[in-house]
Amino acid sequence: MKGLLFGGCSFTWGQGLYFYSDLPKQKYPLNEFTYRREELTDAHLRFKDTLRFPRLVANHFNTFELVKGQNGGGEDETFDFLRTVFKHKINERHDHYVSDNIEYGDIEYIIIQTSQIWRNKFYFTLNGKEDFAMISLNDNHHGYNWDNLYKWLIENNETIENVIKSHLKIQLDRFENEVKFYEDKGIKVRFLCWEPDFYYELDKYPYLRERFVPIFYNDVRYNTIRKMHDENPHLKIKGDVAFFGDNIPDDHHPSKECHKVIAESIIRRLESEIK
């Protein structure tokens, strides 16, 4: 098998997996939403690479994996990363994503883990200038640049409910177009979901639905990592009492076992296609 390219957020990157190592200099996060690169050593980073699901899948298929160097992000970053992978020479500014120069023919599968939809920019034009905002699905939608978005809503007699609907459609349409682009290049694209937003819309997108990878844990099918975590809190680092005992990092990212579960689900899907 040729290479496997993985796109996703901190779940794919493997945030928190270094807490499973014997390495010194570990600092637990202040809370589950904090991340400080400067507190991690190169050894921590290399160690977490060995436990995250991209490496586990690649090892199973005796091939290599490629993952974004920088932690975090949403689909905006994921698709930017994919473009950078294949067009590195004309996109040098994204070296923090990847420094390798890869051709379409080098990659067998792209596996995308979708993140939280509000992390992707919603673009609008206010006073003749293009602007963008992050639409939080919580906090009364008061995400980044809410004030300008609110002005735009008033000027255009729009409601936030319509914007959310429109944002969701824009994201799904973009997602489908990107998947088709890489499939046309001969690369098979599959994806799994952390949050349910993408999954709920899949009935309207049969092309995407065919490429969706559910996760199986203890013979139960989960369509999102969120649902699996809700029903199995030990699959989050902060719930992994079996490993950490009383000294658990406050980190909501997938546990070591969770990465294995995700890897096994991807392997199961890919194996069925290869057969």
Add this chain to the structure above:
Amino acid sequence: MKGIIFAGCSFTWGQGLYFYSDLPNVIPQADNDFHPSKVTDAHVKYKNTLRYPRLVANHLDTFEVTRKPNGGNDKMSMDFVNNLFKGGSHEGKYYIEEIEYIIFQTSQIVRNGFEFVYNNTRYNITESHSNKPFSNWLIQENLTYDEWFLSFCQQVFDDIKNFFIFYEEKGIKTRILSWQNDLVPYILKDKFMNDRHIKLNYTSQEYNSIDDLVKDNNHMLISNDYLNFTNPNNDAHPSKLCHKVIANSIITNIKNN
């Protein structure tokens, strides 16, 4: 387990392992005519998955640190390790307490270079020892080539041993793996080094060096790997199987200790 540093030459780098991939643009090239430009980033990533450092690290549930460029010699291998702890390498910065083992693969001893002064000129010979100033220098020093070579081997051996002692005293375990046989007699008669010598095990035989392993099993070279290739590349680097044999031998050694 903490991390493992693997230091060595093209044998550790995994030269030629990309020939086992399904990747496009794999260009046949002989081992003595290696051009990095003919190897793509995908080839490099692929060969990393088959080389013994990754196999050992995977088995022991940890990470490996290796030198990014291909090739090298024993002196460069020692510099590589030293620089990892000084933060002066492309491979990142590591702390002593983050590393469990250093696995040191010896290369061709003559690659280490030898400095001498003849007629007020400083020379450094590597690889070819047949140049005129060196021959004249031997005569000047009243040395035969064999006498010089023995002392040269002793010097390289001492350098590696001192390097091992330095890191053992800091709490990192060291192991030596021999490609060629030049240093093997020195290792075998030195308890400290012999205790750290990786013996290669294959089909119930034990070998002191990769050269000895290959002598009895020529399919351990890519150029003779007719199990995987109808027409193997002219590449005398360790085959995929040879990397597995080396990895298994290192794992056995680590587990037994």
